[in-house]
Amino acid sequence: MKSFLAPLLCALLAVAAYPAQPTKEELKNADRTIDVLTKAYDATKRLSYSDGFALLKFAELNHEMNLVGGPILRDTFDQGVDAETWLKRNREGIVQLTSKILQMKIKVDLMDDRGAKAAITPILQGNQEILSGLRFIQDCYAGGPGNPNDGVALMHSGNKKRKEAGLPIVKKLRDLCGSEEFDKEAARILEETARASSR
Numbered sequence: 001m002k003s004f005l006a007p008l009l010c011a012l013l014a015v016a017a018y019p020a021q022p023t024k025e026e027l028k029n030a031d032r033t034i035d036v037l038t039k040a041y042d043a044t045k046r047l048s049y050s051d052g053f054a055l056l057k058f059a060e061l062n063h064e065m066n067l068v069g070g071p072i073l074r075d076t077f078d079q080g081v082d083a084e085t086w087l088k089r090n091r092e093g094i095v096q097l098t099s100k101i102l103q104m105k106i107k108v109d110l111m112d113d114r115g116a117k118a119a120i121t122p123i124l125q126g127n128q129e130i131l132s133g134l135r136f137i138q139d140c141y142a143g144g145p146g147n148p149n150d151g152v153a154l155m156h157s158g159n160k161k162r163k164e165a166g167l168p169i170v171k172k173l174r175d176l177c178g179s180e181e182f183d184k185e186a187a188r189i190l191e192e193t194a195r196a197s198s199r
C-alpha cells in the first residue's frame with residue numbers, strides 16, 4: 001500500500017521530522033492520520049506521532065517484502081524450477097527479505113503503545129516464519145539435510161498468521177479511509193505484486 005500510505009507518511013513527517021513550524025493544514029492532516037491509525041491498529045490510547053510513523057513504515061516495509069518475496073514464492077511452487085536454478089535466482093532476494101524483516105522488527109521494538117504493537121506482532125511473526133521456511137528450503141537445496149516440503153509447511157503457517165492478523169486491520173483502514181479510494185489502491189497493489197512475481 002505504498003502509494004496509499006505515502007500521503008499519511010508525508011502528513012506525519014511534516015509535523016514530526018522537520019524543525020520548521022508545521023502549517024495548520026499539516027497539523028490537521030497529521031492528526032487525522034493519527035486518529036485513523038489509532039482506531040485501525042487497536043491502540044490502547046491515542047498514538048504518538050512516533051508510533052504512527054513506525055506503523056506506517058512497518059506497513060511500507062511489509063509491502064516491499066511482498067514485492068521482493070513474490071518471485072521467490074513463484075519459483076518455490078514452480079515444478080519446472082530445479083534446486084540449482086532456485087538457489088541462483090533467489091539468494092539475493094532472501095538477503096533482501098531478511099533486511100526488510102529486521103527493519104520491521106526494529107519498528108515493532110521501538111513502539112510504545114501495547115495495543116498497536118500487539119496488532120502487528122503476529123504479522124511480524126508470520127513474516128519471520130515465511131523467511132525461516134525459505135531459509136530451510138535454501139539449506140535443503142544447497143545439500144543440507146531435511147525435506148524442502150517442511151520449509152513450505154512453515155511458509156504456509158507464517159502466511160496464515162499474517163492473514164489472520166492483517167485482514168482485520170485492512171478492513172478497519174478501508175472503513176475509516178473510504179472504500180472507493182482504498183479499493184483502487186488495493187487493486188493497484190495487487191497488480192504491482194503480480195508483476196513482481198512474474199519473470
